[in-house]
Amino acid sequence: MSVRERKTENAEMAEKKEKFYITTPIYYTNGLPHIGHTYTTIVADVLRRYKRMRGYDAVMTTGTDEHGVNVERAAQKAGIPESEFVARMADAWRALWDELGLTADEFVRTTDLSHVRTVQWLFRLCKENGYVYKGHYTGLYCVYDNAYVSEPLPGNLCPDCDRPLETVTEENYFFKLSAFQKPLLDFYRKFPNFIQPDTRRNEIISFVEGGLKDLSITRTTVRWGIPVPGEEPHVFYVWFDALSAYMSAVGGPEYERRGMWPADVHLVGKDIIRFHTVYWPAFLMAAMLPLPKQVWAHGWFLMDAAKMSKSKGNVVLPRPIVNMLGMDALRYFLLRDVVFGQDGNFSYDALATRYNSDLANGLGNLASRTAAMLEKDFGGKLPKPADRLPQDEALAKESQSAIGEVLERFDKFEFSRALETIWSVIAAADKYLTEEKPWALGNSPEEESRKGTILWTAAELLRVVSALAHPVLPDSTAKIWKLLGQPGSLDALELDGLRWGQLAPGTALGKFQALFPRVEKTEAVERIEAMANEEQNPTEPAAPKPTASASATGTGAAPAPAAGTNEKIGIEDFAKVEMRVGQVKTAERIVGADKLLKLTVDIGSEVRQICAGIAQYYEPESLIGRKVVVVVNLAPRKLRGVESNGMIVAASVGPDGRPVLAGFHEEVEVGARLK
Numbered sequence: 001m002s003v004r005e006r007k008t009e010n011a012e013m014a015e016k017k018e019k020f021y022i023t024t025p026i027y028y029t030n031g032l033p034h035i036g037h038t039y040t041t042i043v044a045d046v047l048r049r050y051k052r053m054r055g056y057d058a059v060m061t062t063g064t065d066e067h068g069v070n071v072e073r074a075a076q077k078a079g080i081p082e083s084e085f086v087a088r089m090a091d092a093w094r095a096l097w098d099e100l101g102l103t104a105d106e107f108v109r110t111t112d113l114s115h116v117r118t119v120q121w122l123f124r125l126c127k128e129n130g131y132v133y134k135g136h137y138t139g140l141y142c143v144y145d146n147a148y149v150s151e152p153l154p155g156n157l158c159p160d161c162d163r164p165l166e167t168v169t170e171e172n173y174f175f176k177l178s179a180f181q182k183p184l185l186d187f188y189r190k191f192p193n194f195i196q197p198d199t200r201r202n203e204i205i206s207f208v209e210g211g212l213k214d215l216s217i218t219r220t221t222v223r224w225g226i227p228v229p230g231e232e233p234h235v236f237y238v239w240f241d242a243l244s245a246y247m248s249a250v251g252g253p254e255y256e257r258r259g260m261w262p263a264d265v266h267l268v269g270k271d272i273i274r275f276h277t278v279y280w281p282a283f284l285m286a287a288m289l290p291l292p293k294q295v296w297a298h299g300w301f302l303m304d305a306a307k308m309s310k311s312k313g314n315v316v317l318p319r320p321i322v323n324m325l326g327m328d329a330l331r332y333f334l335l336r337d338v339v340f341g342q343d344g345n346f347s348y349d350a351l352a353t354r355y356n357s358d359l360a361n362g363l364g365n366l367a368s369r370t371a372a373m374l375e376k377d378f379g380g381k382l383p384k385p386a387d388r389l390p391q392d393e394a395l396a397k398e399s400q401s402a403i404g405e406v407l408e409r410f411d412k413f414e415f416s417r418a419l420e421t422i423w424s425v426i427a428a429a430d431k432y433l434t435e436e437k438p439w440a441l442g443n444s445p446e447e448e449s450r451k452g453t454i455l456w457t458a459a460e461l462l463r464v465v466s467a468l469a470h471p472v473l474p475d476s477t478a479k480i481w482k483l484l485g486q487p488g489s490l491d492a493l494e495l496d497g498l499r500w501g502q503l504a505p506g507t508a509l510g511k512f513q514a515l516f517p518r519v520e521k522t523e524a525v526e527r528i529e530a531m532a533n534e535e536q537n538p539t540e541p542a543a544p545k546p547t548a549s550a551s552a553t554g555t556g557a558a559p560a561p562a563a564g565t566n567e568k569i570g571i572e573d574f575a576k577v578e579m580r581v582g583q584v585k586t587a588e589r590i591v592g593a594d595k596l597l598k599l600t601v602d603i604g605s606e607v608r609q610i611c612a613g614i615a616q617y618y619e620p621e622s623l624i625g626r627k628v629v630v631v632v633n634l635a636p637r638k639l640r641g642v643e644s645n646g647m648i649v650a651a652s653v654g655p656d657g658r659p660v661l662a663g664f665h666e667e668v669e670v671g672a673r674l675k
């Protein structure tokens with residue numbers, strides 16, 4: 001039964017939407033998000049958007065796990081209090097999610113007071129129900145993973161991260177996990193979809209069948225944690241603390257008022273599935289609270305078949321990819337290229353290939369050629385379709401049946417197959433246009449009418465495809481939606497009402513905006529890698545900021561001393577700077593760097609490539625032939641991955657530091673030196 005049907009069945013409930021609560025893990029703050037975290041968070045956002053388009057009140061939670069020995073140590077190393085260290089980390093995570101358009105509805109920090117209350121409340125319930133006792137624990141512990149290790153590698157190394165383990169003995173509170181073997185197995189049998197995918201369910205069932213040991217849930221050796229009330233120095237140990245965040249995000253002890261708990265799906269990496277499908281439901285059973293409906297474990301992205309990790313130095317960062325190709329491209333690639341639940345290989349090469357084939361040549365090209373023909377032949381208004389030929393009917397039928405198929409695939413979290421279906425419709429439309437050749441039709445009434453039918457069909461297909469792909473490609477599909485003159489926001493469209501044939505003839509088209517400019521693959525990959533390098537090795541000069549005076553030209557020279565400073569330099573210092581007259585030969589914008597222009601400049605002895613941070617103030621065409629002042633003996637460097645060999649001199653004007661290029665009022669020879 002769809003939400004819509006359920007709503008009409010119960011008239012009093014007509015206003016109340018069905019809820020759908022999605023969580024990502026509460027990420028550990030020992031570093032910044034890489035592509036693995038980004039992937040989970042993208043999937044959560046896709047689900048949220050999809051569920052909203054199906055009429056649900058969908059809420060997504062993410063957050064930061066801020067306690068434990070690692071944070072203690074990192075803060076010590078940074079010379080700041082733990083609270084300040086975690087506040088900085090939480091801000092950085094939140095800022096990156098905002099930048100990537102992945103802002104969660106709830107962002108939990110495990111140092112939040114509301115979370116502290118939730119953990120203490122959950123502990124009290126477990127204790128009152130007789131599932132908590134005091135004991136001693138001795139074990140090998142990995143501080144990096146925050147976990148005791150029962151089967152260490154030879155030499156007492158952690159099986160997950162290869163780091164040396166530490167032997168720890170302490171008084172602990174224990175949770176009677178052993179009491180939950182049968183209840184958990186019964187639960188898995190009763191709800192076979194609780195653990196997904198199936199391979200993970202089988203692993204967990206055999207793990208639980210092998211017997212469960214009681215679990216230490218507090219520590220006395222850690223200082224930086226949530227205190228156990230009246231039991232200091234006991235603090236809660238990582239999983240009892242972190243997992244509770246899913247409840248504290250939606251009300252904690254007052255969860256019933258918010259109405260979001262239990263979670264409909266916890267999205268997790270496969271490495272933490274055991275904690276989510278064994279510990280977490282057992283804690284909730286002990287506290288007699290509702291259990292989450294599903295835990296979905298995705299695979300890892302592998303670089304050269306190795307798990308990505310900070311220590312291996314093969315971490316892929318999201319920002320350089322987004323700068324170069326856009327967020328929609330990253331979202332599309334991650335969901336299309338890997339079957340959700342399985343491991344996948346990540347390569348920039350595959351990313352750039354897919355970008356060109358599926359986005360630039362596929363969806364982007366279909367939209368731009370359709371819009372161009374509608375503009376040229378129908379004055380930017382949607383024509384009225386006339387008699388339909390079998391090939392028109394076939395395309396209509398394929399699109400209509402794709403609607404149901406895509407929704408079904410999204411419901412099953414088969415994102416890759418959903419996108420495959422959508423892109424097969426796009427391919428069918430390309431073939432249709434190639435065969436029908438609307439551009440070759442003349443101006444007779446019959447041919448004009450045929451052309452109208454073909455272009456209306458292509459436009460209608462674009463509308464359907466945009467609605468279906470919107471959860472994955474929110475920005476570009478919204479542009480196509482506006483292009484087709486459709487009212488309102490695509491976010492608010494109800495997918496249950498989507499049908500072929502709803503595109504009204506006579507609708508005026510909106511302005512065409514470029515969707516996915518084609519990229520040269522080798523150059524794109526090089527630039528992404530260079531930007532990733534800039535981000536990971538911030539010792540290199542920072543990217544240009546329009547406010548800094550000397551770096552306004554984007555060449556990253558040291559900031560000039562403030563005007564009026566008393567510091568003087570000798571002539572020999574000035575003589576170190578070689579400035580020459582140059583003439584701009586070519587100028588172009590740089591994809592992924594909206595402040596920079598790429599110039600080639602003749603400096604007499606040679607032609608140099610120079611990047612300048614003037615794109616917001618100078619049109620590239622206006623610069624060609626212009627004579628400029630170039631610092632020619634500056635060490636070459638890369639800006640946004642583009643080599644820059646020299647610096648163009650400009651004045652920095654006004655509070656925004658608007659760059660004004662230095663020039664001459666009389667003829668000067670190219671290559672002349674400034675003294």
Ligand SMILES: [Zn+2]
Nearest residue numbers: 142145158161
């Ligand atoms: Zn480890």
